[in-house]
Amino acid sequence: MDFFRNFPFISIVFSLFSAVVCSLLPGKAARIWTIAAEAILALLSAGTLLYTVILGESVTYRMGHFGAPWGNEIRFGMLEALTALVFALVLLLSVTGGARYVIRDVPPKKINLYYLLINLLGAALLALVYTNDIFTGYVFLEILTLTSGGILMIREIGRTTLAATRYMILNLLGSGLFLLGIILFYDVTGHLLMPDMHEALLELGKSGEYALPLSVTTGLVCGGLAIKSGLFPFHTWMPDTYGFATPTSSAILSGLVSKGYIFLLIKIMTRVIGLDNPILTVARNILFLFGLLGIVAGSVLAIRQNSVMRMISYSSAAQIGYIYMGIGLGGTAGFAAAIFHLLTHAVTKPLLFLSAASLMEVSGDSPVFHDLQGAAHRNRGAGFLFTVGAMSMIGIPIFAGFTSKLLFSLAAIGHLPFKTFSVLVILAVSTILNTLYFIRTMIRIYTSPEGKKEDRTPFGPQLSCVLSGSVMAAMNVILGLQSQPVLALIERGLALFS
Amino acid sequence: MRNLVYNYEEAVAVVLFGIGFVTLLFHRNLIKKIIGMNIMDTGVFLFLASMGYVKGGSAPIYAENADFYVNPVPAGLVLTGIVVSVSVTAIMLSLAVRLHQRYGTLNLDEIYRIAREKINER
Numbered sequence: 343m344d345f346f347r348n349f350p351f352i353s354i355v356f357s358l359f360s361a362v363v364c365s366l367l368p369g370k371a372a373r374i375w376t377i378a379a380e381a382i383l384a385l386l387s388a389g390t391l392l393y394t395v396i397l398g399e400s401v402t403y404r405m406g407h408f409g410a411p412w413g414n415e416i417r418f419g420m421l422e423a424l425t426a427l428v429f430a431l432v433l434l435l436s437v438t439g440g441a442r443y444v445i446r447d448v449p450p451k452k453i454n455l456y457y458l459l460i461n462l463l464g465a466a467l468l469a470l471v472y473t474n475d476i477f478t479g480y481v482f483l484e485i486l487t488l489t490s491g492g493i494l495m496i497r498e499i500g501r502t503t504l505a506a507t508r509y510m511i512l513n514l515l516g517s518g519l520f521l522l523g524i525i526l527f528y529d530v531t532g533h534l535l536m537p538d539m540h541e542a543l544l545e546l547g548k549s550g551e552y553a554l555p556l557s558v559t560t561g562l563v564c565g566g567l568a569i570k571s572g573l574f575p576f577h578t579w580m581p582d583t584y585g586f587a588t589p590t591s592s593a594i595l596s597g598l599v600s601k602g603y604i605f606l607l608i609k610i611m612t613r614v615i616g617l618d619n620p621i622l623t624v625a626r627n628i629l630f631l632f633g634l635l636g637i638v639a640g641s642v643l644a645i646r647q648n649s650v651m652r653m654i655s656y657s658s659a660a661q662i663g664y665i666y667m668g669i670g671l672g673g674t675a676g677f678a679a680a681i682f683h684l685l686t687h688a689v690t691k692p693l694l695f696l697s698a699a700s701l702m703e704v705s706g707d708s709p710v711f712h713d714l715q716g717a718a719h720r721n722r723g724a725g726f727l728f729t730v731g732a733m734s735m736i737g738i739p740i741f742a743g744f745t746s747k748l749l750f751s752l753a754a755i756g757h758l759p760f761k762t763f764s765v766l767v768i769l770a771v772s773t774i775l776n777t778l779y780f781i782r783t784m785i786r787i788y789t790s791p792e793g794k795k796e797d798r799t800p801f802g803p804q805l806s807c808v809l810s811g812s813v814m815a816a817m818n819v820i821l822g823l824q825s826q827p828v829l830a831l832i833e834r835g836l837a838l839f840s
Numbered sequence: 841m842r843n844l845v846y847n848y849e850e851a852v853a854v855v856l857f858g859i860g861f862v863t864l865l866f867h868r869n870l871i872k873k874i875i876g877m878n879i880m881d882t883g884v885f886l887f888l889a890s891m892g893y894v895k896g897g898s899a900p901i902y903a904e905n906a907d908f909y910v911n912p913v914p915a916g917l918v919l920t921g922i923v924v925s926v927s928v929t930a931i932m933l934s935l936a937v938r939l940h941q942r943y944g945t946l947n948l949d950e951i952y953r954i955a956r957e958k959i960n961e962r
Binding site for chain 1: 857860861864865870873877880881884887888891913917920921924927928931932935936938939942943948951952955958
C-alpha cells in the first residue's frame, strides 16, 4: 500500500513520457496510445484517492534528494486526488469522443503532434494539482498555456489563428501578473515552498509589516489567474476560442484548462496566504463582485447569440463567475461549493461541446440555430446528451448543476446581509436566464421545420462520441445524486489542504 | 522617496514591467505586442537578479577565500523564466507569421475587420 504514494509522481512523469512517445508514432497509433495513457492516469488517480482516503491525511512527497526548504515537493490529499481523477476522466472522454473531429480538423501530418500536446497538457494539469512549490506552479502554468494554445491553433483556418492570438495575448498578460506576484511573495518571504511561505507570512502578519505591499501582491496573483481563467471582464477570448477550435479542444479548454488555473488559485489562497489573513480580504471581495457581474453578463450575452457554440461559450463565462462567487464567499462552505461546481462544470461543459458538435455534424456543419432545427431527430443520442447537459447547467434536480446551486445558496446564508442577498438574487436571476437560452435551444433541436420528414437515426454517424458522452452524463448524475459523499470528501480534503 | 532611490534597480524593473504590460495590452501591432511581452518578462528578470545579488559576493561556487556568495536561487529562477519566455515568443512569432500570410497585415484592428468581412469563409 505504501507504494501508492508514488502514484502522483508516476502519473505526471508517465504523461510526459507519453508525449515523447506520441511524437514518434503515426497519427492513429498516437491516438490509441493517448487514450490508453489517459485511462492509466485515471486509474493512478483513483489509486491515489483510495490511498489518501484510507490514510486520512495529506502526504508530502519529496522530489529528489533535498528536503524542505530547498527541495521541490509534491503534496496530495483527498481533494487533489479527487480533482486529478475527474480531470483525467474528462480528458480521456474528451479525447475519445472528439477523435473524429480531430481527424476532420487537424492536418493529417500533425495528428500525432495534437496528441503530443494533449499528453503534455495532461501532465501540466496534474502537476498544477499536485505541486507544493509555487515556482513549479508557474512553470507548469506556462506549459498549460502553451499546450492549450497549441491544441487551439493546430486547426489551420484564419479565424482559429486569430482566436489563438487573442487567447495567447490575454493569457500572457495573466502570466506576467502572476509571475510578478509570486516573485514579490518570494522577495518578502524568502521561500518557494508553499507551507514555508505561509509561515513567513504569518510572522509578518503578527508584526504588521508590509501589509499594503502584500495586499497588492495578492491582488497581482489573483488578478493574473482570474485573467487566465476567463473571469468577466476578461472573458472576451472565450467565444472565438471555443467556437472555432476543434470540438475536442473546446471541450478540454473550457472543461479543464480554466479549472487548472482556478485550482491553483484556491491552493495559493488556502495554503500560502491563509483564508483568514487580512491581506486576502480586498482581493476576495473584488473577485466576488466580478464573479456576480460575470454570471449576469455571461448569461445575457449567451441569450443574444445566434450560434450554439458561442452560446455555450458565454455560458462558460457565466459558470466561471459562479466558481469565483464561491471563492469570494470564503469559508469552508463557500470553497466547497466552488470546488463542487468546478467538478460539475468540468464534467458538463465537455458534454455540451461534444454533443453540440455531433448535432452540427448532421446539420451541415453549421452552428447557427436555424440550421439546427430538428437535429435531435437526425442524431437522437447527441440530442439526448445535449438535453442532459443543458438541464444540468440550468439546475434541474438529480443533475449535478442543481446540487452546486443549492450549495452556493447554503454557503451564502450567514454572511453579511449584502452578500447573502446578492448571491440569492443573482442565483435566481441567472437560473431564469439559463433556462431561457437552454430551453430555447432544446425546443429548436427537437422541432423539425414544417412539412419536412427527418431521417431518424439513433446515433448519427459516430458511436464513440455518444458513448463517451453517456459516461460524462452518468458522472453528472452520480455527482448530483451522490453529492453528500462527494461533498464530505471535498470538505475533508479542504481541511487537509491548507 | 529615499527607498525608491535606494532600490533603484527594483524601481526600474517595475517601470519596465509596466511599459511592457501596457504595450502588450494596448498596442495594435502584433510584433510590437510581442516586444512588449519581452520587455515585461525582462523587467521581472531584472527584479529577480537584483534581488539575489549580494554586494561584494562571489559566484555561488565554493571557494577558499570567499566571504559572501550571491544567492543562486533567483539566478536559477531567471534561467527558467528565460526558457519560458523564449518558447512563448517563438509561438507568438509563428502566429504572427501565419496571420500575416493570411491577412497581409500585422495590425490587429485591420485583421479583425478583414476577418469579419470574410465571416463565411472557413
